[in-house]
Amino acid sequence: MSWSEVLNGTVRRVVATAQNGLEVVRLGGLETEARATDFRIVERRPMYRLRRYFADDELSPPSGPPVVLVPPMMMSADVYDVTQDQGAVGILHSMGLDPWVVDFGSPDSEEGGWDRTLADHVVAISEIIDRVRRETGRDVHLAGYSQGGMFAYQAAAYRRCRNVASLITFGAPVDTLAALPFGIPGDLAAPAAGFLAEHVFTRLSIAGWMARTGFQLLDPVKTAKSRIDFLRQLHDREALLPREQQRRFLATDGWVAWSGPAVAELLTQFVMHNRMVSGGFVIGDRPVTLAELTCPILAFVGEVDDIGQPTAVRGIRRAARKAEIYQYTMRSGHFGLVVGSIAAQQTWPVTGEWVRWRAGDGPRPQGIEPMQGDEPAVDQTGVSVTDRILHTGASIAEVGVETVRGVLGATAQAVRGSRELTAEAARALPRLVRLGQIQPHTRISMGKLLAEAGERSPRSECFLFDDRAYTNEAVNTRIDNVVRGLISTGVRPSTRVGVLMETRPSALVAISALSRIGAVAVLLPPTEDLAEAVQLGGVATIVADPDHLRVAERLGPPVLILGGGETRVLDIRPDSGTVDLEHIDPDDVPLPAWYRPNPGRANELAFVLFGRFGGRVEAKHVTNHRWALSAFGTATAANLGSGDTVYSIAPLYHSSVVLATLGGAIVGGSRIALSRGLDADRFSTEVHRYGVTVVAYTWTMLRELVDVPDFEFDASHPIRLFIGSGMPRGLWLRTMKRFAPAQVLEFYASTEGAVVLANVSGAKPGSKGRPLPGSTPVRVAAYDPVTRRFLEDEHGLVRECGVGEVGLLLGQATGHEAVNGAIRGVFTAGDAWVPTEHLFQVDADGDHWLMDERNAVVRTRxxxxxxxxxxxxxxxxxxxxxxxxxxxxxxxxxxxxxxxxxxxxxxxxxxxxxxxxxxxxxxxxxxxxxxxxxxxxxxxxxxxxxxxxxxxxxxxxxxxxxxxxxxxxxxxxxxxxxxxxxxxxxxxxxxxxxxxxxxx
Missing domain, CATH: 3.30.300.30 (ANL, C-terminal domain)
Structure with a gap:
């Protein structure tokens, strides 16, 4: 080749590069003359526009099964129509299907767009399914890419698969904490997500350019390589044109803004708490779980997808055990699953064949296989080392970039254990510090802690009941309204008010409202001993639900009725004096000068509870300090956090529910799930639907679940812990076997005084464990159950029992408690101890074993x-x-x-x-x-x-x-x-x- 030819070629290349570069600068890219596929907007709402493609095509009108395609929240709906010949809608239509696309638009250009929540998107998809079903008369195949796939899962679960023929997802993570981008450890991502959700995205939204930049940074090597390749080929227009639409989409045109509330909800529910797996994510005010998905599912998995990593995508197997789940594995990264030549050759033809197969119009597509339920190791993401090296290593070599991802991953694994311990300590230490700072006149109560939760996280869920979620803000507003109603009827601080209610939201509100006033809640058990309990508790007024109206009126004190639903009809006799609190307008009740919210001090009486001892009913008086001790102790021992949902199947009037279940959940920032009662089918449904992680029990309650022969309960349940008191050792062992890998945390707590023992490790089933940090010191005193007297030493002091010796358990008097029966001069001159009702022995490890009630020991010959x-x-x-x-x-x-x-x-x-x-x-x-x-x-x-x-x-x-x-x-x-x-x-x-x- 002559020098002139080389020179001419170089000049032509430079000129072509300059011309094409100028076009890119002026127009944002090369003009391809490509046009978008024809579609019609068949539904226009503030949240979305629903596109129906080829709706006006007279030669080939849509007639096959409808496929609704959902884009991610941050990506334009055009992701499914980048090019007609290689895009989703064109290929699916050519296969005889009826493609529809959801267009959420961009929040920055939609009215109210910046206020959109994640739930708004899911509800919109549910509405769209109804519209397409009406329009076509056929059930819908719902498909979504990345977060759009998450939306598809959530919407189908929200509808419980009504009118959903199948689900198809492309790189849609379910078990988000199992495999995050960059190999970020889940236990680091969760608290970071919580911080961002609470402190950043409540004030900030994400513009389109920020979304684009963020996702490009998730794979910087590929981003740099694609840009260098484009520049290298800028002189060769013909080589660039086939991929120009795809390049422009990913580089500039395809990204839209995110609303801050939607991002915050995404981070909270699906990163911080991982509720796609555990269940219990909330759409509107409805708790939802993927465990109720029953329609067929096809998940596309990218072998080298570092955003929707294989392990995270395959989490659907754990989350939706009832569904028939298949997978199609591709050698592709995240974007390649839906855009580009590989998607045109594999993703969309396989999707079309899947829809035909499910409609009965063809065989199962090749490459589709049932998704296995094998659980990966905790340090695996599903992207093998070999695949990652082959896929990214070649790109690294081309652009001269080195990676340290593997080193960082190894380092993260090495410190995982210490980090988990640090996270637990970070939760426990502030609780113990606050508990230790409580003095007799410190203001501490249930009402105060609920108010603090409302100020800290108003939009977080406080409790769940009857398939509804109630936020901290809504609960505190309801409590304040009931406070006004109670005040209008004469309830004041220290007034003893009986609470006679079944487990329901209004019962929790009534107890909390009394605490907010500073009154005493006397929790009346609806038993044959009710009249005796009213007398022992010194009840001045009774708050009852409609179900207990007649019973309450027969007990004597004035009756106030609360709750029961909006459609209830009460038959209140005019001369009864009964007041319906629901008919009192809180705005019409002026607050008196004496009212200060949450005035309760540590040494003041908060609750009166009842128990049966020696065949008789006894009233147990619980101070605010005693309640706080159980609340903080339970939250610490059970390591409760905002990701937990604590499920109470016991009635609210039971002491362990008030002291441990409600108290621990409130202190831990956990959600409280209330149940109408113990029923195996209800338990199974609510555990998954609410995402229950901790179940509270009493005594032998779990027999109703463990020993039911036809009780169907999925092994993938989210329960990690059972907490309660009184469980027999045999039932304890059967419970751990039936609900493995969940553990049992058994408590012992004296109702009066401040003794709290807990078997935190669970290593000795049957043991009551050791005193919780922050609880009162305990000792086992030598005691004769026959004469019912302490045994003294040679100095006239009570002798402390040695290892294995049976004696009476005592708790040191703290000065916080308004209790009777404290004795002095026990182990030293002037000390003060409160006897419990129970005999214990302590083993060589310091663990306490309950022996009997002190009045129930059998005295044989x-x-x-x-x-x-x-x-x-x-x-x-x-x-x-x-x-x-x-x-x-x-x-x-x-x-x-x-x-x-x-x-x-x-x-x-x-x-x-x-x-x-x-x-x-x-x-x-x-x-x-x-x-x-x-x-x-x-x-x-x-x-x-x-x-x-x-x-x-x-x-x-x-x-x-x-x-x-x-x-x-x-x-x-x-x-x-x-x-x-x-x-x-x-x-x-x-x-x-x-x-x-x-x-x-």
Whole structure:
């Protein structure tokens, strides 16, 4: 080639480059003469415009199954029509389908656009499905790219798949925290997302250029390579034109603004709390879960997609176990899934074939395979090291850029454990510090903490009930309105007001409103002891729901009615004096001069609760400090945070619900989910729909779930923890097996005083654990249950029990509590301790084990028999369901009798009993064991033994056993029973002792 030819070629190249460059500068790109595909706007709303493509095509009008394509929030709807021959709508139409596209427009050019929420987008898609269904008469195939795919999942779940033929998504992450871009660890991303949602995007929206720049930075190597390639080929117009529309779309034209509220909601629900997987994300005021998706799903997965990473995309398998889910894996990055030659060759033809197959018009497309449910390791994203190196390494070599992503990923894994511990400490320390700063006159109460939550996060959900979500702002407004109603009827600080209500939002509001006034909430259990409870609680007024109107009016005090729904009809007698609080306009009630919201101080009475001890009803007085101790202690021990939803299936009047469940959730900033009652089907539905992570129980409540033979509960449930008190060891073990990998956090809390124990580690099922940080110091004092006196040492002080010795649990008097029964001079001169009702022993590790109520110990001729070790030992046997131990008087002595019930279809033998009790000392085993058809259960699910005790000794038979002189259990015969009844021997124990208050 001559020098002149080379020179001429160079000149032509320079001239062509200059001409094309000038065109790019003037027009933003090269003129391709390409035109957008024809479409008609069939629906125009403030939130969207609905496009129907080829609607006016007389030669080929749309007639096949409708496919609605949803763009991401930050991308133009034209992503599905970049070029007609290679775009989605053109290819799908050529395959006989009916393509529709959702156009959300850009918030910066739409009226009210900057105020759009994420829920607005989902509700809009639901409306569009209805419109397309009416227009075509056919169910809709809903498809979405990236966040548009997330919208598609959410909208289908919101509708519970009504009129949705199938879901198709392209690089749509579900398990967002499993694999974030750049390999960012989820436990770093979640708090960062929370900060951005609360402090940045409440004030700032994202312009289109910011969205474009941000996404280009997610793959800077590819962005730099594409720009360099464009510049290198700028002289060759023919080579650039085929890809010019795609380049211009991704470089400039394809990006739209994001509204701040929508971004904040996205970060909060789906990054910070990952509720696409756990369930419980809220659309409007409705909690929604992907667990209710039942339509077929096809997910396109990019092997080298670092934005919608494979592991995150395949999270749909965990989230939607009921659905038939398929995947199509492509060697593509994120944008290549829907735009470009690979998408034209694979994505859209496969999508069309999928729709035909689901419509019964063709076979299953090649390459589509069922998505497997295998869980990846915690350090995997789904993009293999080889794929990442091959895909990005070549680009790096071309543009001369080095990467340290792998090193950063390895470093992140190395510090993951320490970071998680740091995150837990960051939550726990402020709570413990605040608890430690509480003095007798510190203002602290339920009403105050709810008000603080409302000020901190007004739009966050406070509680969920009956498929509705209530925000902190709405709840506090309702509380303040009820406060005015109560004040108008004469309720003042320290007034004792009975609350007689079923579990419902108005019950929670009533309790909180009383706290906000500084009144005392007396939580009345709707039992046969109701009149006695009203008297013991000193109730001056009763707040009841409509269901308890008649019962409340018979109790004597004035009655106020609250709640029951907008359509309720009350039959209030004119002469009854009953007041309907719902008819009081809060704006008409002036606040008196004495009113100060949330005046309750730590040492003031907050609640009166009730329990049954020794066969009688007792009132338990709970101060604000005592409530705060349980609230902060539960939040700390359970590591509750804003991502948790705490589900209460126990009634609100139960002490553990008020002290631990509600208190812990409020302090932890967690959502509270209330249920109308314990039902297996309702439990399964609400756990997924609300995204329940923590379940609160009482006593044997979980039997209703664990032992139901036909109870269907998905193994992918979001529950991580059960918290409560009184669960028998056997049920504890069955619960962990049934709901694995969830753990059990068992508490022991004295209602009066400030003793709180918790088995935080769960390593010793049955143990009550150790005192929580911030709770009062505890000691186990030597105690004689027979004489009901403390045992002294040589100095006249009460002796503290050693390891394994049984004694009475005491809590040190703190000065915060308005309690009776504190005793002084116990372990040192002048000290003050509050006795509990329970006997404990402490093991060598410092863990506390409950032995019995101090008035329930059986005094046999062999010595003392404690009930709880027997319950734990026999309850662990597979055939046994419930166990109770009680005393039957025979002559001058007591006989230790144990009653058990069996699980369905199982039997019990003497050898089973011997194996179960093998670890107990012989003298602490029961004299008699018998199988009974049923053990009565209280309204709080506590096994009752009073009726069995009254019935006396069991009858001889094949399911009754007695312990012979050699310590073996034999079938109880008439002769053996007669011999037992003929025995009579006095019982006595001796030793230095002092009287115990309240022990009689």
């Amino acid at each position: 062999r010595g003392l028999v404690y009930g709880e070790p027997i319950v734990c030992a026999l309850g662990a046997l597979e055939p046994i369901d419930l166990v109770v131990n009680y005393a039957v008087q025979v002559g001058d002595e007591e006989v230790a009798v144990t009653a058990v019930t069996l699980r369905p279809g199982m039997s019990l033998t003497a050898s089973d009993l011997a194996d179960g009790l093998a670890e107990l000392d012989e003298d602490r085993c029961p004299d008699l064991i018998h199988v009974v058809p049923e053990i009565p259960i209280s309204t709080s699910y506590r096994p009752r033994r009073s009726a069995l005790r009254v019935a006396g000794l069991p009858n001889p038979g094949a399911r009754s056993w007695y312990r012979d002189d050699d310590g073996r259990y034999r079938r109880l015969t008439k002769a053996a029973l007669a011999e037992l009844q003929g025995r009579a021997a006095p019982t006595h124990l001796t030793g230095p002792s002092v009287d115990v208050p309240g022990g009689g």
